[in-house]
Amino acid sequence: MTLTIGQVFVSGKPSVYTRMKPRILLTNDDGITSTGLWAAYNALSPFAEVTVVAPATQQSAVGRSISIFEPIRANRVVMNGVTAYSVGGKPTDAVIIGLFALRLNPDLVVSGINIGENLSFESVMTSGTVGAALEASNQGVPALAFSLQVEDQGDKFDEPSGITRRFSDAKRVVREVCGRVLETGFPENAHVINVNIPAVVRGGYEVTRLAAKLFHTGVEERFDPRGRPYYWIDGPLYEDAEEGTDVHAVQQGNISITPITLDCTAFAAVGELQCIFDGLTVRREEIHL
Numbered sequence: 001m002t003l004t005i006g007q008v009f010v011s012g013k014p015s016v017y018t019r020m021k022p023r024i025l026l027t028n029d030d031g032i033t034s035t036g037l038w039a040a041y042n043a044l045s046p047f048a049e050v051t052v053v054a055p056a057t058q059q060s061a062v063g064r065s066i067s068i069f070e071p072i073r074a075n076r077v078v079m080n081g082v083t084a085y086s087v088g089g090k091p092t093d094a095v096i097i098g099l100f101a102l103r104l105n106p107d108l109v110v111s112g113i114n115i116g117e118n119l120s121f122e123s124v125m126t127s128g129t130v131g132a133a134l135e136a137s138n139q140g141v142p143a144l145a146f147s148l149q150v151e152d153q154g155d156k157f158d159e160p161s162g163i164t165r166r167f168s169d170a171k172r173v174v175r176e177v178c179g180r181v182l183e184t185g186f187p188e189n190a191h192v193i194n195v196n197i198p199a200v201v202r203g204g205y206e207v208t209r210l211a212a213k214l215f216h217t218g219v220e221e222r223f224d225p226r227g228r229p230y231y232w233i234d235g236p237l238y239e240d241a242e243e244g245t246d247v248h249a250v251q252q253g254n255i256s257i258t259p260i261t262l263d264c265t266a267f268a269a270v271g272e273l274q275c276i277f278d279g280l281t282v283r284r285e286e287i288h289l
Contacts, residue, residue: 022182024048025098025106025136028114029059029091029128035167036113036148038080043171044110044178051106052084053098055091055128060116064131065090072097091132099139109136110178112146113170117196119147119246120214124260130194137191138262144181145192146174149199149250169201173255177205190259196246202253210258211245 024044028037032054044050053074073088074097085102087094091111098104114129124130133143148170177195187193218235241247249256 022048022107023105024050024178025095025104025109025141026050026052027054027091027094027098027109027111027132029055029062029111029132030115031055031058032077032079032084032086034115036115036170039167039171040110040113040146040174041080041082043174047175047179048108048182051098051102051104052079052082053087053094053102053104054084055094056086056088059090059128060114061126062090062092062128062131063126064092064134065128066092066096074101091128092135095132095135095139099136099141106141108178108182109133109141109143110146110174111136111143112148112195113167113174113197114145114147115150117147117149117214117250118145118194119196119250119256120211120241122212123214124194124210130192130260133192133194134260134262142181142186143192144178144195146170146177146195146197148197151199166199170197173197173201177257187259189261191262192260194246194256194258194260196250196256196258198250198253198255200253201255204254205257206249206252206254208246208249208256208258209244210260211241211247213241214247 026037026040026044028034028040030036032052037052037054041050041052056075067089072093075086077084077086085094085097087097089097095109098106109132111129111132114127118124118127118130127145129147130145133145136143148166173195177193181193214237216235216237217233220232220234221229222232223229240251246256246258
């Protein structure tokens with residue numbers, strides 16, 4: 001299904017979000033200073049009460065890690081003239097602090113805008129952006145994750161000024177998608193909506209499934225000044241994937257919208273697994289004292 005951006009809110013009556021102010025907890029994994037986070041804030045704040053609770057530092061690729069062996073500090077800060085909370089921990093920690101320490105009671109949790117795409121099984125399983133959204137959903141709050149494709153993978157960490165100009169379309173997508181979800185309700189059989197925005201939007205919205213891979217994984221061996229080896233995980237991106245997948249949609253210039261579930265059960269494998277273990281009993285060795 002593909003919708004054009006201009007069609008999203010064509011309606012004869014005002015949207016719900018124009019009549020009331022929903023509460024949104026906004027977080028990310030790029031850190032509280034990220035341009036993407038504040039682009040999302042600017043997109044959402046005209047129609048929602050937005051509270052920023054985000055990691056103090058860069059936390060990409062930490063997935064759903066939680067800080068359980070060290071204390072977590074949350075400091076109230078003012079950034080861009082807005083009061084926010086800087087959390088010394090992971091994206092998941094930020095969500096938990098927002099929900100249970102600050103007691104924000106949001107209607108929606110939004111994670112992003114991440115600088116760099118979060119596409120495929122591979123990326124979704126490790127993404128801190130998606131991890132924060134999954135944690136919110138696990139705690140009973142509807143959540144969306146937003147990511148912006150980058151043409152240079154170095155932009156994920158350097159965040160050069162050239163990226164800022166591409167946030168115009170991204171902010172519009174955040175505004176439209178969150179507005180529509182608040183207006184119509186969250187899909188009953190999804191836990192998270194994962195949204196990926198191409199670097200250059202050439203099409204419309206496409207509801208997709210996850211592709212299998214995003215990277216051709218590789219390891220580069222290097223040597224320190226003392227001649228000892230160390231390793232750097234790298235690898236180029238897949239150029240495309242099957243039609244209907246998130247990777248393919250973004251490569252075509254469409255905005256990918258993928259429903260994600262917390263339930264990782266492989267239901268299609270249940271029957272085969274039952275056959276494999278049918279009749280198997282646990283054998284207990286006799287213990288001789």
